[in-house]
Amino acid sequence: MVTANVLYLSQHDTLDAIRSYMRTLPVGTQLWLVAPILSRTFDSLVNLKLLKRAADAAALDLRLVSLRGPVRLLSREADIPTYLFLPLGLVSTTKRTLRGSMTERQYQVSERRARFYADKPLVRGFSAATLTLAATVLVIAIVGMAAAVFVPSATINLRPVTARVAGYFPVQADTRFQEPDLERLVIPARSLELVVDGHGDIATTGRSDIPDGVAEGSVVFTNKTGDEVAIPVGTIVRTAGEVPARFRTTETVSVAGGEGNTVRAAVVSVDPGPSGNVDAQTIKEVEGVLGTQVIVDNDAPTGGGSLRSVATVGFDDFNRLRTQLSNQLRQQAFDSINANLAESEYVPPSTVEVQILSQTGDQVVDQQAERLGMTMKLRVRAMAVDVESLRLIAKAFLEHQAGGTGEVILDSVDVQLSGEVRTVGTALEFGAQASGELGPRIDVEAVRQEIQRKTPDEAAQLLSEEYQLAAPTEIILEPDWWPFLPIIDQRLKIFVLAPKP
Template identity: 40%
Template sequence: ASGEVIFANRTDQPVIVPKGTIVRTGSGVNARFATVSDVEVPGKLYAHARVGIVALDPGPVGNAQPLTINIVEGDIGYKVDVLNTSPTQGGTVRRTPVVTAEDFERLSAKLLEQLTRDAYAQLVGELEEGEFIPAQSLDVRIMSQTYDQVVGQRSAVASMTMKVVARGTAVDGKALEQLAIQFLIQRGAEGEELQIIPNSLVIHRSEEIEKDRDEILFSVQARGMVTPVIDIARLQAHLRGKTIAAAEAWLRENVMLAVPPQVSVQPSWWERLPWLPARLKVHILAGET
């Protein structure tokens, strides 16, 4: 807050009131002010001179009503009286944001989270076809971080620069698929050769991953449709020209089947299978393992 006061001479000698002279209110809220320049009061009793003042304390406390500033501090007060004929104004309260240590902590955590996502996306973009990186295998380390402000600085924003290095463990998805296939086909009976039906394999990876230095451990569940390895050309060669009953009997005796075979001929009144192997269609229905 600022304003103006009048100094009145209490003597018959000129009086110089120096810059920085302190004046204050005599009642109510104690508001103190300092003169902004030197002022000379003429050498005559009750002669007066005006000078500007500024509040020593910020805020509304410096807004003094007229005729309330009436005390001069220091020895100069024996020579002059003081009074304000108009109010002092301009003292306000304004919220000014200040950067705190907690602001930097939150900013650092948020930026690290964003950089981690960006790093993971960049690593994934560099993978070969069929590869994948488990998110839990990502290792992000802060190399440097600098803040653009300091704690206690007046600022509406807090900003910083952070550099990180990230690495993750890439897994060959095709190799994992082959491993799952081998596991499934090895579940057959001893001596039984199985094969996976194309497009039937489903693999579920566990979200929980254990890290051991550069290795990662996770569980995998695989499900697929399997069937014995059947030589279609051999079947066609043995079945051609047979009756439906003979073909079904041969299949039961020579092929390991979970359910009885079904043989049909088109047109339905024809009693035997075609002689040409190319006209024999073999359909294999597989179960799930």
């Protein structure tokens, strides 16, 4: 079984005396040092490490008891287990004080008390058990007092009888103002500007017919000379007229010598499309020097030239893509602007100005293309206004309009800005339609002073007698079993709200 040794120290005990005492204890002893509040021996990390080293050298299990937080922190850093109070199981353990260089404080007590406190040296006139119990009671009392002050919190919602009031007034948003001017009806504003760019594309909707297949047929060459005439592949023949249809031979042929001899050759149209489909007896001309040696004719029509329908870029495609990309970039700019607005800021749509700085399409009108792409850059300018300032302005206006006979409840104020904006110097002027609930003036601080320390029922009764309320007072107490309202102002919140619909 481990032997526990509890040593009560005085403020006069020295480090050397404590270390000397350690060397007298049996190996494996659990030594509890109870440090007095006024002792400065344990204020040094060096001293604590020396104690730890001496305890390790003597093979002791060293523990330290101190009411002082800094001492306990240093002890932990020195690797000495530390405690706020002596464990209850050691209260009856034999306790000692150092002798010799240390002061042993003993006091005379009655014989009966001496028997009760046998082997329990007294410290400053009280036993260790009494001091431990007193300290415990003191801590509990302090915790209880702190709980009574800081733990409870309450929210009081007052809903007085009100009347709905409304009015129209001009309000200016000015970037030079940091706070609302209730008399001049000016609210703070912030100019915003953002340049964004992007690319978009769409499928084209235009259609055009283009030449596709070539026309095919044959022609007959007739010799005009007495010599043999060779007609090479690729010889060009054509119809007459301002826009002739041209054909080329697809094979090499020769016409025998002698005027009137003939030879047939296959031809295809040079250009694809139906323009190569010609009637019989219409191909009459041979291009080049061969035209002086032979004559040409087609005894049958040519055929096979065709058209193919393809997608092309139309004006509507340009307009549609321009609108689509502009809206896309505009929304991108708005999202970026809104992400950087303060919680109380709002951008009236009427202040938004969008300017297209550049746009470039990758196709032209009537060009054959399946898709049309466009790159665009635009600039968005807008003005952010402070909504809370606007509501304060509206509240002040409605109260002034009512002749100062009451107070408009702020959370009931609704403000709508008109779409028309007028520039006035460095400010923008809007028309504003405001409405709100007008009720009696309630001094929240006075209410707080009246109901502190009262029970919820007492507070509700008092408030119902002093004010004309549209609904019973709402009291939310945390924890709900706490009997009284908080005594700390910050823990007692009071709100004057509009009646529920």
